[in-house]
Amino acid sequence: MPQPIETPQDGPGPASSPGRGLIRDLLIASAGGLAVLVVGLSAMSLGWIGDKGTDAPATPRAAREAAYFQPPPRSAIPDGPDGEAIRRGEALFMNTPANAAAFTGNSLSCVNCHLDGGRRANASPMWSAWGLYPMFRAKNGRINTMEDRIMGCFTFSMNAQASSSGGPPPAGHDIYRDLQAYMHYLATGAPSGVEMAGGGYPKVDLPSQGYDPRRGAGVYATNCALCHGEDGQGRTNANGQPVFPPLWGPQSYNWGAGMARINTAAAFIKTNMPLGQTGRLSDQEAWDVAAFINSHERPRDPRQTGTVQENARRNHTGGKTFYGKVVDGRLLGGGVR
Numbered sequence: 001m002p003q004p005i006e007t008p009q010d011g012p013g014p015a016s017s018p019g020r021g022l023i024r025d026l027l028i029a030s031a032g033g034l035a036v037l038v039v040g041l042s043a044m045s046l047g048w049i050g051d052k053g054t055d056a057p058a059t060p061r062a063a064r065e066a067a068y069f070q071p072p073p074r075s076a077i078p079d080g081p082d083g084e085a086i087r088r089g090e091a092l093f094m095n096t097p098a099n100a101a102a103f104t105g106n107s108l109s110c111v112n113c114h115l116d117g118g119r120r121a122n123a124s125p126m127w128s129a130w131g132l133y134p135m136f137r138a139k140n141g142r143i144n145t146m147e148d149r150i151m152g153c154f155t156f157s158m159n160a161q162a163s164s165s166g167g168p169p170p171a172g173h174d175i176y177r178d179l180q181a182y183m184h185y186l187a188t189g190a191p192s193g194v195e196m197a198g199g200g201y202p203k204v205d206l207p208s209q210g211y212d213p214r215r216g217a218g219v220y221a222t223n224c225a226l227c228h229g230e231d232g233q234g235r236t237n238a239n240g241q242p243v244f245p246p247l248w249g250p251q252s253y254n255w256g257a258g259m260a261r262i263n264t265a266a267a268f269i270k271t272n273m274p275l276g277q278t279g280r281l282s283d284q285e286a287w288d289v290a291a292f293i294n295s296h297e298r299p300r301d302p303r304q305t306g307t308v309q310e311n312a313r314r315n316h317t318g319g320k321t322f323y324g325k326v327v328d329g330r331l332l333g334g335g336v337r
């Protein structure tokens with residue numbers, strides 16, 4: 001088993017450096033093996049390889065992505081109050097536990113699920129989300145503004161209930177202004193009110209063999225444990241800051257999150273994981289490994305009143321989920337702190 005890997009990119013300060021995902025990708029894609037991965041990451045921490053940020057030179061990925069909408073580069077962020085808000089929003093997006101500490105109940109950042117700072121196509125990029133709101137959401141049965149939508153991310157993906165304030169930023173908080181300033185910037189020149197190519201996570205049809213967490217355990221050991229840990233708790237650097245995010249347990253997204261649905265996780269994973277080797281998993285493997293990670297206990301669904309079974313009937317009938325189901329003799333959904 002590899003030892004915890006140290007990388008420099010999550011250093012203290014307001015924002016971790018954008019573009020770290022891309023550099024990591026390049027290293028890992030060219031590596032194709034643990035030894036080179038570790039050497040590559042050490043080279044980075046020793047400063048042999050610089051992080052060039054998201055304005056990095058053309059790569060195969062860049063060529064592929066040129067078919068999609070291109071958000072403006074960081075270098076074009078204006079000076080003045082608008083630019084300051086955009087930069088604060090970017091910092092919130094890249095390192096949420098540090099920059100929204102009072103409202104983040106786990107170790108995840110927005111960028112962990114919306115890759116490359118919310119720029120990457122097919123990783124639910126912010127440039128496509130921006131023009132879709134306000135929008136009706138069945139999840140809460142009303143029209144959601146973008147602020148409502150982000151409040152939902154704090155409530156579920158960031159498990160805000162376990163934060164020091166006990167909940168998401170209250171309505172009207174500057175955190176929403178700054179995140180929206182950043183999204184609006186990424187969407188400069190994007191159309192409004194249409195679903196854009198590369199928006200969301202591309203759906204993956206349920207394969208013929210359905211999904212099976214036991215098969216998924218094998219997929220996980222081969223393709224994921226290296227970075228996310230055999231115990232799914234991710235890996236931190238020497239300062240205790242997350243380098244590879246956790247997939248279940250107390251520091252992960254809660255049972256109410258979109259990612260806790262097997263279909264949604266399969267879609268994210270199929271197109272985006274293993275990081276740097278996307279397209280490696282078959283549809284079957286993506287569903288099985290999604291079932292595996294989502295058959296582990298995680299923080300409780302904040303909407304739960306009454307029993308897990310009651311909440312399952314109220315809030316978990318739509319998607320594919322293990323919430324309220326018995327796996328290996330255990331009822332899932334009780335939560336973990």
Ligand code: HEC
Binds near residue numbers: 093112153154179
């Ligand atoms: C654990 C993964 C995860 C984290 C962390 C996360 N999100 Fe998301 N986000 C998702 C998923 C999955 C969806 C897709 C919608 C769904 O099924 O709930 C989504 C959807 C969205 C959308 C709507 C996209 C669209 O096209 O309609 C926005 C906006 C968004 N997230 C913003 C954020 C922000 C801002 C943060 C940080 C405060 C964040 N997310 C953190 C997983 C995550």
Ligand code: HEC
Binds near residue numbers: 111226
């Ligand atoms: C090379 C390292 C690496 C491998 C291998 C890898 N991941 Fe990831 N994964 C990451 C990183 C890094 C992120 C966060 C992305 C970012 O912040 O840029 C991530 C994010 C995620 C997320 C969303 C964030 C969270 O913690 O919930 C999920 C889910 C996920 N990975 C699942 C998987 C699965 C399943 C596999 C195996 C099929 C896998 N990953 C393989 C590095 C890896």
